[in-house]
Amino acid sequence: MAVQPPDLATARGADPAADPLDATATGPARASRRRGTGKGLWIPGTILGLIVLACFAWPLVYRDLPSPTAGSLLAANLPPFSPGHLLGTDPLGNDIVSRLLHGGRVSLEVGLTSNAIGLLLGGSLGMFAAFRGGWLETVTMRLLDMLIAFPSLVLVLVVSTYLTPSKLNVIWAISFFSIPTFARLARAATLRLREQVYVVAARLAGQRDGAILLRHIAPNVLPQLLTYSLLWVAAAIAIEASLSFLGFGVPASEPSWGMMISRGQAYISSNPELVLIPSACLFLTIVCLNTLGDALRARTGAP
Amino acid sequence: MTAGNGTGRPLLEVRNLVQEFVVRAHGGVRGGVVHAVSDVSFEVRAGETLGVVGETGSGKSTMVRSVLQAPPPKSGEVWFQGVDLAGARKRRDLVAARRQMQAVFQDPYGSLDPKWTVFSIVEEPLAAYRTGDRRQRRARVEEVLDLVGLDPSVFGDRKPGQLSGGQCQRVAIARALTLAPALIVCDEAVSSLDVLSQAQVLNLFERLRAELGLSYLFIAHDLALVKQVSDRVAVMYLGTLCEVGPAEELYRNPLHPYTKALLDSIPSPDPERPRPRVPDELAGEPPSPLDPPSGCRFRTRCPRAAEICAVEAPPVRAARPDHTVACHFPLSPAAPVSPVEQSGDSAAE
Amino acid sequence: MTTQIQPDTATRTADPDAPLLTIENLEVTFRTRDALVHAVRGVDLTVHAGQTLAVIGESGSGKTVTSRAVMGLLPRTATVRGSIRLGERQMVGLGEKELRRCLGREVGMIFQDPARSLNPTMRIGNQLTEAIRVHLPMSRRQARERAVELLAMVRLPAPARRFHEYPHQLSGGMRQRVMIAIALACQPGLLIADEATTALDVTTQAQIMDLLLDLQQRFAMGLVLISHDMGLAASYADQVAVMYAGRVVERAPTRRMIAHVRMPYTRALLDATPRLERPPHAPLPVISGRPPDLRVLDPGCAFAPRCSRSQDRCQHERPELTEREPRHEWACFFPCADDSLPGEDER
Numbered sequence: 001m002a003v004q005p006p007d008l009a010t011a012r013g014a015d016p017a018a019d020p021l022d023a024t025a026t027g028p029a030r031a032s033r034r035r036g037t038g039k040g041l042w043i044p045g046t047i048l049g050l051i052v053l054a055c056f057a058w059p060l061v062y063r064d065l066p067s068p069t070a071g072s073l074l075a076a077n078l079p080p081f082s083p084g085h086l087l088g089t090d091p092l093g094n095d096i097v098s099r100l101l102h103g104g105r106v107s108l109e110v111g112l113t114s115n116a117i118g119l120l121l122g123g124s125l126g127m128f129a130a131f132r133g134g135w136l137e138t139v140t141m142r143l144l145d146m147l148i149a150f151p152s153l154v155l156v157l158v159v160s161t162y163l164t165p166s167k168l169n170v171i172w173a174i175s176f177f178s179i180p181t182f183a184r185l186a187r188a189a190t191l192r193l194r195e196q197v198y199v200v201a202a203r204l205a206g207q208r209d210g211a212i213l214l215r216h217i218a219p220n221v222l223p224q225l226l227t228y229s230l231l232w233v234a235a236a237i238a239i240e241a242s243l244s245f246l247g248f249g250v251p252a253s254e255p256s257w258g259m260m261i262s263r264g265q266a267y268i269s270s271n272p273e274l275v276l277i278p279s280a281c282l283f284l285t286i287v288c289l290n291t292l293g294d295a296l297r298a299r300t301g302a303p
Numbered sequence: 304m305t306a307g308n309g310t311g312r313p314l315l316e317v318r319n320l321v322q323e324f325v326v327r328a329h330g331g332v333r334g335g336v337v338h339a340v341s342d343v344s345f346e347v348r349a350g351e352t353l354g355v356v357g358e359t360g361s362g363k364s365t366m367v368r369s370v371l372q373a374p375p376p377k378s379g380e381v382w383f384q385g386v387d388l389a390g391a392r393k394r395r396d397l398v399a400a401r402r403q404m405q406a407v408f409q410d411p412y413g414s415l416d417p418k419w420t421v422f423s424i425v426e427e428p429l430a431a432y433r434t435g436d437r438r439q440r441r442a443r444v445e446e447v448l449d450l451v452g453l454d455p456s457v458f459g460d461r462k463p464g465q466l467s468g469g470q471c472q473r474v475a476i477a478r479a480l481t482l483a484p485a486l487i488v489c490d491e492a493v494s495s496l497d498v499l500s501q502a503q504v505l506n507l508f509e510r511l512r513a514e515l516g517l518s519y520l521f522i523a524h525d526l527a528l529v530k531q532v533s534d535r536v537a538v539m540y541l542g543t544l545c546e547v548g549p550a551e552e553l554y555r556n557p558l559h560p561y562t563k564a565l566l567d568s569i570p571s572p573d574p575e576r577p578r579p580r581v582p583d584e585l586a587g588e589p590p591s592p593l594d595p596p597s598g599c600r601f602r603t604r605c606p607r608a609a610e611i612c613a614v615e616a617p618p619v620r621a622a623r624p625d626h627t628v629a630c631h632f633p634l635s636p637a638a639p640v641s642p643v644e645q646s647g648d649s650a651a652e
Numbered sequence: 653m654t655t656q657i658q659p660d661t662a663t664r665t666a667d668p669d670a671p672l673l674t675i676e677n678l679e680v681t682f683r684t685r686d687a688l689v690h691a692v693r694g695v696d697l698t699v700h701a702g703q704t705l706a707v708i709g710e711s712g713s714g715k716t717v718t719s720r721a722v723m724g725l726l727p728r729t730a731t732v733r734g735s736i737r738l739g740e741r742q743m744v745g746l747g748e749k750e751l752r753r754c755l756g757r758e759v760g761m762i763f764q765d766p767a768r769s770l771n772p773t774m775r776i777g778n779q780l781t782e783a784i785r786v787h788l789p790m791s792r793r794q795a796r797e798r799a800v801e802l803l804a805m806v807r808l809p810a811p812a813r814r815f816h817e818y819p820h821q822l823s824g825g826m827r828q829r830v831m832i833a834i835a836l837a838c839q840p841g842l843l844i845a846d847e848a849t850t851a852l853d854v855t856t857q858a859q860i861m862d863l864l865l866d867l868q869q870r871f872a873m874g875l876v877l878i879s880h881d882m883g884l885a886a887s888y889a890d891q892v893a894v895m896y897a898g899r900v901v902e903r904a905p906t907r908r909m910i911a912h913v914r915m916p917y918t919r920a921l922l923d924a925t926p927r928l929e930r931p932p933h934a935p936l937p938v939i940s941g942r943p944p945d946l947r948v949l950d951p952g953c954a955f956a957p958r959c960s961r962s963q964d965r966c967q968h969e970r971p972e973l974t975e976r977e978p979r980h981e982w983a984c985f986f987p988c989a990d991d992s993l994p995g996e997d998e999r
Contacts, residue, residue, distance in 0.1 A: 196413055197408045197409075197410055197414035198415050198416045200368075200373055200408070201406065201408065201415075202416070202427060202431075204373060204401060204405065205405070205428035205478065205482075206398055206402060206428055206431040206432050206482075207427060220418060358853035358855065359824070359853055467942060469942075497711055498924050498925055499920065499924050499938060499939065500942075502924035502925075503938050505926070505936055506935055506936055506938060509933060509935060524853065525854075525926070526854070526928065527883075527926040527928050527930075530926065530928060530930070531930065531933075532932065532933070533932055534933075564855060565854060566928065567858075568854040568855045568857065569854055570857075570858075570883040570886065570887035570888065571883050571927060572882040572883045572886040572922055572925060573886070573910075573927065573929060574906070574911060578888070579857075579858040579861070579887060580858070581855055581858045581859055581862070588823045588824075588853075588855075
């Protein structure tokens with residue numbers, strides 16, 4: 001039997017003094033209610049910050065970093081801790097540290113951009129559809145459902161095969177199915193918000209639909225989409241890795257973590273570190289993104 | 304005291320309002336129709352407060368939303384200051400009319416966007432109607448916040464989450480007041496507040512009525528509350544109005560058996576009043592608006608129901624001056640009973 | 653009723669005058685991130701068999717926290733001090749397992765929102781059967797028979813048919829009846845109704861209250877009504893306790909309390925309640941201000957800042973709840989005089 005404190009259901013975010021049981025009430029999360037701060041947030045946050053900093057800023061600062069693709073075959077297969085090559089080199093003589101940093105850049109770029117596209121396009125599509133309702137909503141959502149129903153990897157494969165393999169096309173391909181996911185999420189959130197009294201009140205106050213969507217709905221939907229997008233960045237990076245692994249990813253001139261794993265695979269018995277090192281980076285990044293997303297979700301109370 | 308009684312047209316005139324919703328059963332296959340509001344007519348005169356009481360599912364909130372055109376009713380006319388809102392083809396007419404008709408809702412937190420500051424919440428109607436420049440708007444917002452008893456310098460920058468329920472409701476009232484409306488619609492506006500803040504807000508409503516000459520359409524389930532603020536009271540049951548009359552008279556001599564049952568059910572702090580007693584017929588609860596009874600909607604629970612009640616919906620009659628009842632067998636037959644046209648322009652005597 | 657359950661000996665002691673529930677100096681504090689919230693600050697209450705006690709207060713007065721402390725339903729952030737005795741048994745500090753065993757058997761509780769207190773995915777009959785079998789050694793068949801009996805006892809129409817329905821198929825009033833049936837499954841000596849009729853319509857409220865009082869008399873139960881509604885208390889309770897800021901500030905038999913209000917806060921509550929007897933548009937006499945911040949423990953009377961009768965003494969010294977007239981206790985140095993209802997005789 002679910003025992004809810006009924007008297008407290010009229011959650012008073014205002015003064016915690018008035019309703020001490022408030023923490024147990026399942027109401028809409030209020031801005032003033034803070035919980036779950038601390039470890040879950042700053043540990044993955046810091047690690048991610050370091051990774052991003054290393055991938056994007058370090059190559060700019062540290063000019064002596066060897067090129068990730070112009071390695072010399074003379075220096076092939078150097079073991080870790082070789083002079084000038086901290087993690088050694090790959091069978092083509094490319095410095096692994098350099099490839100890791102450049103690869104991380106590609107992976108993160110693909111992950112973040114495809115998400116930004118999904119969030120913006122999908123989010124606005126879902127919000128607009130839900131806010132308008134009627135046939136527009138039905139048609140939009142059914143179309144997006146079709147996209148979701150399609151096996152994602154096959155879809156991405158098709159898209160990136162027909163378009164030439166390039167970073168931009170991989171991003172588009174991945175966005176292609178992050179859009180429906182964000183659209184559905186935005187739609188669900190909007191449907192709930194649309195019934196909120198303050199939205200009705202805004203309409204009665206003479207506010208135009210566009211303004212309501214922009215100023216009342218979007219600011220309340222966005223935090224939910226943002227926390228969810230963190231989880232999606234991880235998924236996008238993983239998809240990019242699988243694409244590269246299958247050979248449909250970004251071109252060879254630009255290394256990515258996924259490509260490093262796929263290339264290293266051939267040498268897994270002799271040089272397992274070629275697979276293990278990029279995998280570890282991928283793993284760490286994805287775990288951090290997931291924990292951060294979870295922590296933020298718990299904090300904002302998004303579903 | 305009913306100001307504006309008999310002088311010209313009433314401020315708000317609702318005629319034969321009908322609102323229905325189609326619901327889907329599980330799986331979305333079979334549909335039913337919720338007869339939320341069925342043929343309701345009433346009016347709110349300038350400067351008066353019309354209270355509407357009814358239980359859960361009586362359709363009073365739906366009725367109010369229909370009057371506000373959010374969403375518009377299925378059929379019927381809503382005349383406000385000489386404009387038929389339901390028939391207003393041009394959006395501009397509706398928007399212009401809404402300026403004069405504002406609303407305050409039940410949930411004090413839910414009716415304010417949690418991300419906005421009190422100042423911008425109260426300013427929103429001004430911004431939406433592009434009224435005045437920045438400085439004028441600021442002055443107006445501060446003026447109405449003062450009016451509802453919130454110090455703008457203290458509360459202006461707060462967000463709803465930092466306010467108590469009563470304070471939130473004051474903000475909602477301030478927002479309703481910014482455009483200087485003629486009518487404020489209150490849908491259970493004080494029901495979720497504690498007794499003391501409820502009394503404070505009720506007194507605020509009364510003060511604003513006296514100072515600004517406002518009219519109210521005041522919806523609540525609590526009869527004592529409604530009596531506190533109303534000049535006239537309408538009793539609603541299952542989508543129809545049972546009885547409309549002057550507050551004092553309706554509470555003293557109810558004509559409709561349902562009104563009497565409601566009055567008898569209220570526990571009073573007065574030790575002299577007997578313990579609430581519900582007649583046996585009234586046991587149970589209202590039928591579903593999905594499948595309302597034929598004829599008189601109240602007949603299934605009415606102690607006075609006879610055959611005719613199942614056959615014919617009782618017409619609205621003026622049983623006393625300014626006091627109408629929809630019942631075949633009203634409780635006080637002494638008064639002359641004369642049928643009245645359903646059109647709604649019945650009352651002014 | 654065919655299956656009579658033996659009353660639990662722990663609650664119904666040999667001495668009929670012994671109280672069912674004794675709360676002494678109950679204090680409940682909640683730990684929040686930045687402060688301690690003193691929600692209940694020393695409450696004394698007793699409930700006897702067959703007696704109806706109404707605990708009245710606004711939100712934040714501590715009335716709900718008190719009732720939850722009795723049921724052991726407080727979150728982990730709460731610290732409970734003082735004594736809660738059900739019959740002879742001390743409830744404060746009781747282990748989870750023992751507590752569960754007592755609850756339902758000796759004390760039942762119904763809540764404001766019956767929709768959320770029932771499991772939406774279970775038929776009501778099964779929920780009721782389960783509640784019975786948790787506490788009583790009965791076969792499934794016996795428990796089912798008992799469940800139908802209980803549903804009939806709470807006057808649920810067509811109990812045998814309703815037995816197989818889901819909560820969403822019932823109206824609010826019917827759900828509350830089912831909740832009462834579940835709470836009374838083991839015939840507890842004490843029933844706590846926490847705003848149990850607040851969400852219901854007035855006509856339904858009157859029916860549910862009728863039912864509660866009837867059952868109370870039948871089983872000589874103690875009944876505690878937690879409510880914000882003075883009218884409800886005045887109409888149905890034998891005794892009223894008014895709470896403010898975590899303390900009981902006035903307690904008396906109902907009629908006496910209404911006729912001879914002493915505590916200015918009670919007076920303010922009564923005056924601010926809209927009544928049918930009042931003419932329309934008469935301004936409600938209301939006090940200003942808000943309830944105090946429960947994080948702060950002031951030395952004086954918590955109501956003093958809002959009180960029209962307060963004097964210097966009220967700021968520094970807290971009045972204790974004491975019996976100053978026969979059976980009438982209040983916590984105030986400068987109580988209201990008897991001018992409220994002149995000529996009113998005590999019954």
